[in-house]
Amino acid sequence: MKRVGILRGGAGEHYEFSLQKGGDLISHIFENLSHKYKTFDILIDKQGIWHINGVPINPADLVHRVDVVWNVAGPEFSIILQNFSIPFIGQSFFSGSMENSKDILREHMKKIGLKMPRTLLIPAYFEDIDARPTERGQSFGRGPRERYAIKKAKEIHEKFGSPWIIKSFTEDSGMVSPVGLWPRGIHLAKTFNELVAAIEDGVNHGKSIFVEEFIAGKPTALHSIANFRGENIYILPPENLTAEEKEKLTGLVKDLHHHLDARHYLKSDFILHPKRGVFLTEINFSPDLRKNSHLDKSLGSVGAKLDNMVEHILESTL
Numbered sequence: 001m002k003r004v005g006i007l008r009g010g011a012g013e014h015y016e017f018s019l020q021k022g023g024d025l026i027s028h029i030f031e032n033l034s035h036k037y038k039t040f041d042i043l044i045d046k047q048g049i050w051h052i053n054g055v056p057i058n059p060a061d062l063v064h065r066v067d068v069v070w071n072v073a074g075p076e077f078s079i080i081l082q083n084f085s086i087p088f089i090g091q092s093f094f095s096g097s098m099e100n101s102k103d104i105l106r107e108h109m110k111k112i113g114l115k116m117p118r119t120l121l122i123p124a125y126f127e128d129i130d131a132r133p134t135e136r137g138q139s140f141g142r143g144p145r146e147r148y149a150i151k152k153a154k155e156i157h158e159k160f161g162s163p164w165i166i167k168s169f170t171e172d173s174g175m176v177s178p179v180g181l182w183p184r185g186i187h188l189a190k191t192f193n194e195l196v197a198a199i200e201d202g203v204n205h206g207k208s209i210f211v212e213e214f215i216a217g218k219p220t221a222l223h224s225i226a227n228f229r230g231e232n233i234y235i236l237p238p239e240n241l242t243a244e245e246k247e248k249l250t251g252l253v254k255d256l257h258h259h260l261d262a263r264h265y266l267k268s269d270f271i272l273h274p275k276r277g278v279f280l281t282e283i284n285f286s287p288d289l290r291k292n293s294h295l296d297k298s299l300g301s302v303g304a305k306l307d308n309m310v311e312h313i314l315e316s317t318l
Contacts, residue, residue, distance in 0.1 A: 002314075010044045010077065115278070125148055164212065223294075267294075
């Protein structure tokens with residue numbers, strides 16, 4: 001029986017998200033592949049101390065305890081595993097930076113001619129910082145928060161026009177996604193006044209605000225798997241696309257898989273605008289192992305299962 005270490009945790013802002021992803025992976029292997037693999041929970045706590053099944057361990061000693069490590073803690077830890085010659089599944093530092101920063105991803109996509117919606121992040125409003133001294137604690141006419149919302153709305157309007165998607169985030173959610181904090185409220189604003197109101201709503205609740213250019217069109221997602229079913233890059237067939245659209249996106253995803261250094265798996269989300277063409281909206285290097293997820297259904301459309309893909313990734317790494 002082969003030994004699989006699931007590396008999760010870490011000291012960064014994605015700690016809670018990593019714990020969840022690692023837990024899902026441990027559960028999936030235990031429930032579906034326990035006849036072939038024994039899992040070991042490798043946790044890096046917030047102080048940076050490594051543990052295996054609850055016992056502190058030197059990372060170098062993992063080479064004697066596991067046959068392969070599936071790293072969901074972060075790409076920086078892949079470097080450590082590589083230095084100790086421990087076979088691992090996970091992102092490279094380059095692909096991790098692409099997934100965690102839309103600004104970095106957008107700049108890289110420009111080099112290969114692929115468009116992305118324009119975005120702007122508005123940090124949480126702090127009256128002591130963002131309001132002028134004469135406005136703090138006063139309530140005359142338009143208050144400092146409304147003035148702040150109008151100011152930020154003008155900045156957004158100058159950068160890109162309507163409509164806009166406004167996502168509010170909160171730091172007390174206790175959960176972080178691969179690209180930041182989980183959204184707590186999503187608005188679609190078509191006018192400047194609606195944009196101001198959405199920003200002010202986030203400001204009033206002490207939330208950071210992520211504003212994205214709204215691209216109207218046909219949404220779709222493609223999953224690509226390395227060296228699967230005899231193909232160098234295997235693309236699970238997308239739904240609701242014409243033959244021409246499928247051909248175009250399949251070629252595009254194969255290029256993306258290489259450009260983004262996706263070692264095992266990549267999910268690419270797109271919007272197909274009828275006039276402006278193809279826009280990339282999201283990327284994800286971690287498979288969603290939940291039952292009835294989009295990945296689960298896409299695999300089912302070709303007669304495969306999630307555990308087939310998980311086993312393939314493990315065996316190809318080993």
